[in-house]
Amino acid sequence: MEHFIVSARKYRPAVFKDVVGQQAITNTLENAIENNHLAQALLFTGPRGVGKTTCARILAKKINEDGTEKVDEDFAFNIFELDAASNNSVDDIRNLIDQVRIPPQVGKYKVYIIDEVHMLSANAFNAFLKTLEEPPKHAIFILATTEKHKIIPTILSRCQIFDFRRIGVRDIKEHLAEVAKAENIEAEDDALHIIAQKADGALRDALSIFDRVVSFAGKNLTREAVTENLNVLDYTWYFQITDLLLENNIPQVLVSYNTILSKGFDGHHFIMGLASHFRDLMVCKNQETISLLEVGEQVKTMYFEQSQKTTQQFLIEGIDIANTCDLKYKNSQNQRLLVELTLMQLASLTFQGEKKKPNSRVGEIGTSKGATHFVIPPSHFKSEEFTSEKITSAGSAASNSIRKAEPETAINATNNQIKNEVNEPSEVDAPENNQPNQPSSTPSTTSGESEKVIERPQILAERNAKKVSALSLKSIQKKQEIQQEIVANQPDAENLPVNDFSEEEMQAVWTEYTAHVESDGKYNLLSHLTMGVPKLDGSIIHLEFPNQTIKTEVERAKYELLGFLRDKLQNYEIDLDITVNETVEKKYAYTTREKFEKLKEMNPAIEKLRKEFDLDV
Template identity: 60%
Template sequence: MEHFIVSARKYRPQTFKDVVGQQAITNTLENAIANDHLAQALLFCGPRGVGKTSCARILAKRINQDENTRLDEDFAFNIFELDAASNNSVDDIRNLIDQVRIPPQVGTYKVYIIDEVHMLSQAAFNAFLKTLEEPPKHAIFILATTEKHKIIPTILSRCQIFDFKRITVTDARKHLVQIAQEEGIEADEEALHIIAQKADGAMRDALSIFDRVVSFSGKTLSRKAVTENLNVLDYETYFTATSFILKNDIPQLLLQFNDILSRGFDGHHFIAGLASHFRDLMVCKNPPTIHLLEVGNETKKKYYEQSQKTEMPFLLKAIEMANSCDLTYKTSRNQRLLVELCLMQLASITYDGEKKNDTPFIIPPSFYKLSSESAQKVDRTLKATATIEKESPTVVQNQTQDKNTAPTTETVKQSAQSQPITQEQPTQIATQPITQTPKLENTVTTPQPNISISKERISGLSLKGLQRKKELEEKRKHQKVDVTNLPKEPFTEIAMQAVWKEYVARLSHRGEKIIASNLEADTPKLNGTVITLEYPNATMKVEVERAQGPLLEFLKRKLKNYDITLEIIVNEEVQRKYAYTPQEKYDKLKEQNPDLEILKRVFDLEL
């Protein structure tokens, strides 16, 4: 059996050109070597599997190469690697420092690569400081770490720092395509894209997943095989779910979610992926932003086609609902029910719960059909009433008002013709049953139907109905009030001060002592319709101005004058009027007559 070498080792970069996704760093190192401008202490930091150690090894080889060097020369005697995770003591660093003093036997530089340098102890860091700051000319230190924040600042200040970034999905997919071609494996672009996404920016993880999937499916990699092996939800799942949501097909949506759970997927993963899918659809609404999606060309076409079937308000609402479910998933006791409720709400965004008819409701003529005898009696009654109205309309009107009779059918018809129905203010025409009629021969009491014509009906059982009600309420709030007919009756200063005291008493009764005290600090004066107050400081003015809205409303309503305004003046010479307590009054009197204290003690008086 031939020994198998994993792809992460087999295709490890041997030159800077082979490093994936770190062009800025590799170009910088190449230029530094070419211009002899390389620092003696370098720090490579970044997430796992992005090429830190590989770049350190390539750099160690490059700085020792010259014109006479063979291509396969690895300079093993000049490169020393130390794993700080297991060699983190002071003695390990001291041994390293002792080796640094010895110059190289072959090549120009001795390179010391310390991996996971953040694992060194505090004492080891301190022992390493002097050597790191002033190393020998032949020594170069390359430190690599995934957690830069754990390295002490004195070490960071002595190193030239290179921040490695996560490898993008596109770069990882392109590298996997090259490896698949070298291995003779037929791989779908979508399958490799899913592997690159699963790797989460680490090339080493992407190669490990690639080996695993190849072992599962052989020389042919399909999207279905990759999703089945990696146990991930592919794009088709979310395309299907969105299609059910747009069709308001709640049963099929719940069945799909049940199938996802039966395959071992987590509901949290599904709802988070659905929110991301809605985000991708929103990005695809405009063709210039389609390139923001890190997917294949075929998948981009699917996203664009489905995005054209959706509207922007729907996508914004859907993202909000899915994100809210994502945030509350961990704290929910019934997590499956939470996701199912979210899916039902998503499917109800574009669903109108009722079939609405905007045309006015007309009562059919058959509703008014009476027997021939009753019809003749009603006809005679209407004719007699019309005759009386012609002869003395005033008497008939008075009799109708006194006896609370309902209007006749002719009157209803005339009023309906004289008042046209508009859409903004739908008119309701209703006839009540005739309770009493004038004393006429052959009268009959006929029930009249209630006719209510409404142009616009609003249901409270649907989302659109609730939205429409909210819009009407906002419209009513913003309607301009006609202020020309508001009362403007004259009033006196005494009346104003009485209403003022009444308002202050109300504030005191409600416990708002501070504003009540401020309003009592000065006696309001009247100048026309302007009420003037004087305060000794700006703080009292600000407090009263904040509370002047309810005060003015109370004064306008009580005095029946809506031209009243309030003017507050700051006058530092004005002394605030305080309400003295009994003890303060006694102290004041005692200052004027000290014998008052003797009188109190002799007769044992109390305040």
């Protein structure tokens, strides 16, 4: 059996021009050698498998060439490689320093390549400092590491640093194509592209993957063979899923996702790949960004064709939904359900539901099993005429009855009255001058009584109260606030009591309300309401607080407080005037020094006590 040499060793570059993806660094090193401008201490840093050790060996060989050497001369006696991962003690560095003093027997320079130099101990670094700063003329040190941040700054300052970058997918793919050609292997462009993507910028990893796939597929590398061997989800699945999403075919989407899971793929990997697929489709929609698409030519055509079927809004919302699923995936208790819900959301983005059906004609009367119904167009509900004039006559009777009722009853009565008027066809669509059968409860303009019109802001608040969803705590709280606003903004009328009361009576009711607040466990609000004494001026109750935060907290409970005061004192003209008094705010001590000064004002003996015991504040 013939000895097999892995491609990473067999095709290791022997000259700088063969190094892949690091042209800026190789050009710099070549120019430094030609111009005799090479530093004696170099630091090569960067990710794994990008050519750090390879460039160090090429440099060590090139600086010893004088034109008289053999073609296969490798100057092995002049190149010393030290693995700092296993030789990281002070004694190892001392042995190295002793060897540095001896000049080379062949060639001009002795090159010391210290790999994984960040593994050296702190004492070894310190022992190496002096030699690294002032080495002999015949010695050159090349340090290589993947973690530059672990090297102490005194070492970094003595080295010329070269940062190696990750190798691009295109460069890796082209190099793999050359290797495949040299090995007489037929390889599809898409197959090599998948290998290059899997390598994640490391050429050594790409060559190792290439060897593994060749062992699996033989002399013919196909996309299917590569995806099967590397356990990579074929991108054709993403094209298929996207087509189903655009067709709103939720059942088939879920079946396809189940098939993907049955093949052993992770749901998290799938949803991240779907987000990347949407991103690539977005890139294809503009000629300026199409260069950002790193795929093969055949796949690029598929991306371009599918991008024409999608809209920009669908892709943006799809990326956002998929990214949200990605963030929630690790913390989810039912990860499969989370991905399935995400897919259903994506499939619903372009679904228009009933909007696809033809709209019913305005004013059309239809029958269903003997029942007659009247179709009212949505525009009737948005009409200014309906909200301002039609409500006038119908709402006056409702408003008179509402004012006599309790607050909650008033809200329900108003909502029911407006709802009845909206659902009444004769009141909505019939002209005003053609209403021979007026309800007897509607007040007439000839009766001598002036009509009382519900104010437009109140009508809008009542309609908003009905529109607020009750599917969350926030929505329920919002609806309660709107209802409280409706009660507090009830229009003035003669039927509402306006009884006189004294400041003592107001203080007693105020104390009663604070007792209710305390029994409800709202201790924060209780401390605010008992902070000062409310002052009465007519029917206005003035409150002063030391800062804006407290004012905001009290304003949140304003409508509940007003309802309690008005009901107990039988005066619906009562209102609150809440202000912030900066002078009051300054009376409060916030820092330790301010608290001490406050105590000293109350008891000057505290200062004497502090001086007696030599205390600090």
